[in-house]
Amino acid sequence: MRYYFWAVMIALFTSSACESNKAKKVEVNPSCTTYPSSIDSLNLKELYDSARLAIYTWHCDLPYRPKNDSLRQMKFGELRLKFDKLTIMHDTVDLKFDFIDNDKIISPSAIIDFTELLTGIGYDIKIHKKLYMRSSNGFSMTSTESNSRYLNPFQVEVLAYIGQDWSKMDSCFKWLAESNGIRNK
């Protein structure tokens, strides 16, 4: 009987702990894990997620103040990222996204601070290595800087942003961060 009591207690505790962990987990917006058919059919989900994470972490703590609503104070980490297109040229796959506000693509000139955005990423399709980030302003870049988000997206200031603004972050950015082991405490 004593054994039975402790078995029930352990089972209850374990169940309660699991429930608690579940509550902490981000509720995944289905749109975050729904992939465009081109991505799905070419088996590029991993690169698609990697690109979204790289774009979010590059821009997340930049202020977003639209010219047509200058009183709004947001950061790019709060905005929706929409897939635009996939281009394959030889061994390079280029994934292009856009930040979206009120269903409109955000262009640099629509922002009070005139922010040039890097929302395209190129990968070596065979070895899945990031080759460049590119901007619709007509340039691409690559970096070997040790303190660059290009090499290490989760720089100290990015982690600080995630810690402070978790509740405001776009749900897919939260999911991507969590999928990469970054959780708000």
Place this chain on the structure above:
Amino acid sequence: MGDVAVFYNSEGQEIYRMQDGRKRITPTVIANDKLNAFNKAHTGSKTSVKSLQKLGTTYNTKAFSDFFDKNSKAFKADYIGSTNLKNATSVEVDGKTIDKNNLRAEATANTVLKDGVVTVGNNPATSNNSMTGADPDKPGNEPNKTGNIHLHPTEKTTTVQVDTQYGATVFTIYGGTPSSADYTEYDRSGNGSMYVMVDAKFIYLYNGSPSQTIKVPRK
């Protein structure tokens, strides 16, 4: 104006040209609803460049070229994209080391439409001190404003390597055409007249559709 008058339809296709022996091209875009009148006019016996230009919108390429001459060296580049060059220990352009203070930035100004001619406005040119972008709203409003002109400091694809104490960042700046952000910008703020991009070699008239871009030599 009037050196070589070239007429385009609104899809950017050349439909007629009148030579006068000189090199500079002055483009005129004929709207769809004026095409019939234009076709009748240029086959008539009393055709003149001026009478044909009255049927469309003419672009003052001499003024656009002068804008490049005046402003291509006027603004120093402190940024490429959002990367600040202040921490650069050395900069190479296409493999050659240069003084980072010699990098030049994009510049922009208004265009105005008066008497059927699009030319450069009176407000001073402005810059965001970036090699790769300039805010088209920065020159502000002025009478007859119809759009904007901006210059690209690189007319061909150019590699810029920026070294800092932490490593190197390499930029590839694509030249020779308006950027996709330029086309998107027209979709945001365009109101009929084509926008203008000019580099050392060419003048580009563009709207939101890349296939309709008109490209003419700068000189």
